[in-house]
Amino acid sequence: MVLVGHSGAGKTTLVEALALASGAVTRAGRVEDGGTLSDHDEIEHRQHRSVQLSLVPIGWDGIRVNVLDTPGYADFVGELRAGLRAADAALFVVSAADGVDGATRLVWDECAAVGMPRALVVTHLDAARADFDTMVADCRRVFGGDDPDAVVPLYLPAYGARRPDGSAPVTGLLGLLSKRLFDYTGGERCEREPGAEQAAAAEEARGRLIEAIIAQSEDESLMDAYLDGAECDTKTLVQDLEKAVSRGVFHPVLAAAPAADGGTQGLGTVELLELISGGFPTPQERPIPEVTSPQGAPRPALACDPAGPLAAEVVKTSSDLYVGRVSLVRVFSGTLRPDETVHVSGHGLADRGHEDHDVDERIGALSAPFGKQQRPLDKAIAGDLACVAKLGRAETGDTLSAKDEPLLMAPWAMPDPLLPVAIEAHAKADEDKLSQGLARLVAEDPTMRLEQNPDTRQLVLWCLGEAHRDVALERLRSRYGVRVDTVEHRVSLRETFAAKATGRGRHVKQSGGHGQYAICEITVEPLPEGSGIEFVDEVVGGAVPRQFIPSVEKGVRTQAAKGVAAGYPLVDVRVTLSDGKAHSVDSSDAAFQTAGALALRECASGTRMHLLEPVAEVEVTVAEDYVGAVMSDLSGRRGKVLGTEQAPSGDTRVRARIPEIEISRYPLDLRSMSHGTGRFSRAYVRHEPMPQQLAAKLLEREAAAEAGR
Known part of the structure; x- marks a missing residue:
């Protein structure tokens, strides 16, 4: 089971309360032999929020429940998606103080799909x-969709004496099916008869609940009895409720709070454990993701059977100071045992710096995480989650299978990292460790992309947001001992000629002995976009000997790659060699290369140049309430709105073309503008001329930055 909810909703507190009520810990947040459940990472301590997926196994009524606690902050949605992949059911945690946020609604829709x-x-x-x-x-309005009656409470809160400010504490829960009052006043659950006033107040809610259970479970015999006015059997109602919950069509609402006064059972924790153990499906009841061979050949569908073919998936990768790489693995089929050799297949994210894998590896020990501890396991069967040590090649999203029957599971959807962060090693010692540290960092997080930009010569880490960036850089420092500095991200600009120009390159030197002599005359004219560099030889009469014409071309192309005006690659021009001079002794390949470069630079100095900036096509998906603000913002960024259309989710999709230099921080601005519900994608279209005024300011800023280095 995975817990889902916005940051601050109380997911981690709820996990600790469930562990305490189930007896997995002896006091709030403490495991029996030391340590805590929530202190997995020192970064989480400092930031006071979850930044990674964590697993807490608990037991109730003879059933083992793997509880997955996920971060609520949008920057760590990759950890959330991993939790959804590893779980068979989701518990959405909503705060009565903050309400339901848009990002939680989007995750609900994903689960519904x-x-x-x-x-x-x-x-x-x-x-x-x-x-x-x-x-x-x-909740009924936001999550109910076309059927709000599928979202109904199982219990109603019972209140204590009113406080001076008029509020009243919740002291217990009134069961709508059992008609019993569960009092948590003393920190332990006590069952008793409700008062007459409480019972009367709950009667209408009970009727709505029964009708919803009957409708969602499609129990016709119970429906007939209910319509005839007969009293519905509680046991049958509970069975139908569990059936409807397991099918994913009925969504009960409960309330919960930590234990008070040193008790072990917080408000609603027992009721939650009963619902989780009895109402949520077992792994055998949930479908397994599609599998193929590593080469893509179809394979028969798998079942959650310990005796079946091994099919497991790495849902999280982390590093331990003493153990090394540790992989959290969900076993979907078969049985995983320590020290056996498995096949590692994955995973189609080469564009993000994650190479594909198709290798055999010997795994180390198996363990079950509990706080900072790792409790040894002798095996992990289908449906279970376990930590695997010493998987040196496997990354998050990879499939583990039998070496003689390799399989590849269909990947889960991962968001594209769209916030660029340019980094440099802080010192020489960091530079030596940077490559290995980044490789390990990216292996842990498939939502991160590492890019070595050949045009700007910058090392760029693409992240999901500022918090994601801060955690990544902190992990580089604290976990891998690598300090880095962030620098301004540069986009890949280009240059081109705005008009036809001529130039003469003269490279003549005589310093005793063999000299250097080469003169060439060229004409440069602009070409349509995408033409590249075209070189034309129009020399007549042997003014430039035939063997040196390729030398001129090489010099021109080398200089074009370096830039001729602002230091950016020159594109989309035709260079015509028309005339020149050579010396029978002093002319050489190197001399004519230099002359060709000089001629191209002279052409640029005598005419107007265009600075070309990359333009991207973006698709922004937002709720209708934010469309106007988004379109206005895009226009203010020199964007051209191409149109709008209705998305399948009911939101509006805005398409626009916009210079990439204007959207470096757009993920942050869109999140703020749309209250966390907006999302966008981008794709490079072409380079277009930058307005002269903006180009001049950009060049001035870069020159100042270069001078300050």
Whole structure:
């Protein structure tokens, strides 16, 4: 089961409360033999928020439940997607103090698309102005879609004496099916009869719940009995509820809070554990992702069977100071055992710096994580999650299978990193370790892309946002001992001629002995976009000997690659060699290369040049409420809006073309503009002339930066 919700909703606190109520820990957040559940990473301690996927195994009613706690901040959506892939059901945590955010709604829609069972839990009911009924109404509106009756509470909160400010603490829960009151006042669950007023208030809600269970479970016999006015059997209602939840069509709402007064059972924790262990599906009830051979040949569908072919997937990769690389693996089929040789296949993200794998590897020990500890396992069977040591080649998203029957699982969707961060080694010692540190960092995080830009000669780390960037750079420093500095990201600009120009290159030197003599005259004229560099020989009468014409061309092309005006590659011109002079003794290949370069630079000095900037086509998907702001913002960035269309999700998709220099920070600005719900993609289209005024400012800024180095 995976916990989903925005940052600050209380997911980690809820995990600790469930572990305490189940007996997995002896006191809040503490494991039996030391350590805590939530201190996996020192970065999480400093930032006071989760930045990575964590696993907490607990047990209830003889059933083992793997609870996956995911970060709520949008920059770490890769960890969330990994959690969704590894889980069979999702528990959405919503805060009564903050309401439902748009990003959580998007994740709900993703789960709905694959039929993942979902339930909701409301936290922070003790906050000022928090109201359970209002929160349920919001959940029905946001998550109910075409059928809001599928989102209904199983319990109603019971309140204690009112405080001086008029609010009242939630002290217990009234079960709508059992008609029993579960009192948590003393930190332990006590069951008793509700008062007459409480029972009467819950009767209407109970009727709505029963009708929703009957409708979603499609139990016709129960429907007939209910319509005839007969009392519905509670046991049958619970069975139908569990069936509807498991099918992913019924979404119960519960409330939860940590234990008070030193107790071990927080409000709603027992009810949640009962729903998770009884209402959520087992791994055998959920479909397994499609598998093929590593070469793409189809393979029969797999079942969650410990005796079946081995098919496991790396859902998270991390590094341990003493153990080395540790892979969190979900076993979908078969049984994984320590010290066996497996086949590693993956994973189609070569464009992000993740090379494809098709190798055999011997795995190390298996363990179950619990806080900072690793508890040894003798095997991991289908449906289980385990940590695997010493998988040196496997990365997040890779498939582990039997070496004599290699398989490849269909990858899960990963967001594109769209925030560029240019970095440089802080010192010589860091430069020596930078390559290895970055390789290990990228291996852990498939949402990150590493680029060595050949045009700008910058090392660029593409991230999902500022928080993602900060965590990546901090991990480089603290985990791999590499310090880096961030520098301004540069886009790949080009140069071209705005008009026809002529130039003469004269390279004549005599310093005793063998001299250098080469003169050439060229004409440069602009060509249509995409033409590259075209070289034409129009020399007559042997003014430039035939053996030196390729030398002139080589000099021209070498200089074009370096740039002739602002230091950017020259493109889309025709260079015509028309005349020249040579010496029978002093002319050489090197001399004519130099003359060709000099001639090209002279052409540039005598005419107007265009600075070309890359233009991208972007697709921005936002809710209708934000379309106007997005279109206005794009226009303000020198963008040209091409049109809008309705997206399948019901949102609006805005298409525009915009200079790439204007969207370096667009992921951050769009998130702010759309309250975290907007998303966009970009694709390079072509280079276009930059306005002269902007080009002049850019060149001045770069010259100042270069002078300050």
